[in-house]
Amino acid sequence: MVKGILDKILNNKHLSEEEAKDLMDNIMDARFTQSQISAILVGLRMKRETPEELTGFVKSMREHAKKIKTRHSIVVDTCGTGGDGLKTFNISTASAFVVAGAGIPVAKHGNRSVSSSSGSADVLERLGFNINLNTQAIEDCLNHIGIAFLFAPLLHPSMKNVALTRRELGIRTFFNILGPLTNPAGVDNQVIGVFDKSIMPTLAEVIKNLNPKHIYLVHGAGGMDELSLEGPNYVIEIRGNKSREFFLDPEQYNFQKVSSSEFVVKNSEESAKRIIKILRGEKSFDKDIVVLNAAIAIMASDYTSDFKEAIMMAKDSIDSKLALSKFETLKTYTNTL
Template sequence: MDFTGNLKKIIAGQDLDEESSASMLMDIFSGEISEARIGAFMAALATKGETFEEIAGAAKAMRRKAIRIQTLSKKVIDIVGTGGDASGSFNISTTTSFVVAGAGVTVAKHGNRSISSQCGSADVLEELGLNLNTDPEIVEEAINEIGIGFMFAPLYHGSMKYAGKARQECGIRSIFNMLGPLTNPAAASCQLLGVYAPELTEMFAKALKLLGVSKAFVVHGHDGMDEITTTALTRVSALHEGAIHSFDLNPLDFFEDFADPKDLKGGGREENAAITKAVLKGEKGPRRDIVLLNAGVALVAADMADSIKTGIAIAEESIDTGKALEKLEQLVRFTQENG
């Protein structure tokens, strides 16, 4: 069925299969579809409600069009959020990525500048000295040699430009907001993925399964964060060997008290970069705790730890031995010298 036929199905409230969703996105990414029809597609799909098959199909199309990164390690993790949680927290996923890399896991971080927050992963990394505009070959080398690299999304997903104007003019949250965490150019085999709504955890876990991810934790904090939070319980959908299991994770199983949300707040680029550096340098407190908890779960996803408690202990060692900070410094130096 062609684009218009599939669009009519969505408008009629019918779900698409994975193949039809992929076909519609391939048409959009080829530049053949007008902005009006892209806008209609976004609005109709958002009104109907996206299914995990539609999301997986769209992600597969976007992956096909992306510049790919080849990694030497079979076990590669991405720690990423959808954004859109309006929490105003510091860059937890980005900070966590260096802790996990310091523990010996290969990290292929995929991200962008801020869309809905004050400071996205690309913004804070640039402030920390990273050269974002490095060729994919250099990023590939960083991932394989240092054990961590950052893929600046616009450089890998050029075909997204065809949806750019419609997205900007419509100004609605759409399927395109969901695709970033599912379209890692290094095809990360495991993920810690934060989503902006609790009903999305299981849906994203099912989409990751269709995309061939072996192990993942999809999370949403009950305080609204697209991270594992320490201020409340976190909804978790765990994907492992094809099975999906959902549960609530309680930070009180690992720490004495719930954190105060104000202690996790960030700000602009400079403030968030300073917070990331402070945590990696060993500063104690609620910021360290939330990074340790997220890193602990990420290390379970990467099979580096058999429990979250063990993962937290490994994450503490990564920070306290200076290995986490060293990964940041190595990556900054590498991108500056080879950019």
């Protein structure tokens, strides 16, 4: 099989969705050597992956993940692609607690840092959370507390078959952008920060093939893979197989314009300190950017269609200490297991 697939890829021919899924099934099931996987990844990168190919890959990765079951009809994720290189504090992780504090269940998918100063797993460990939970414990957190952290390496065991190859190649592959689409809780309501604006239309086509409830792809002013306070942010909104593009300007919602450099941290310790201050309600630009990003996640939940109301919900979650309560309850529970 692998020779035929490689010949097709190297001759710049595209795979069907079914061929792509079959290919990924074989990779996930360790039926290829590391050299063969390397050739496939490089060939696809040079050819440029199509939405149909990426859709097949996602479907296979979802099938191979450990499943997280939930009693909630709507669950939100704030996991982004990472890779913007700006080394900001963990905005999407802080936003997850704010969304949960607003009464919307959150299954926060995440991993350790690859290119940032602090991955979501790194900062949560620094904050004292136990992130190494089994599926039952994760389900308990999600169902009873309303928020859970889904540590990717524990829930995607088949990804170990490509870990060495990815590390040795040292280049971006499609795996870097597909992580947010493989949440083991099967979330259909998301905000996904994207490091590269140019890949957003392709990613949107993949998402439409998956027929989600409501997803926002965002690329922030200044190159952030979050909504930024630096200027208008590029957004693609997807509902089912329909999408629309627009720009979201924070200044229209009374946020002060702030450079993305304001949010840079050196390590997970600095990020953790900032998150604690935000959840305690201290007024700052950090709080503003978390409110902005939590608001669009609230919009993705379909709790409201009014962005101003979503902003107020995010602010209330922090000011009422409900976000802090979710943080403390989850932290305590994970350390009793």
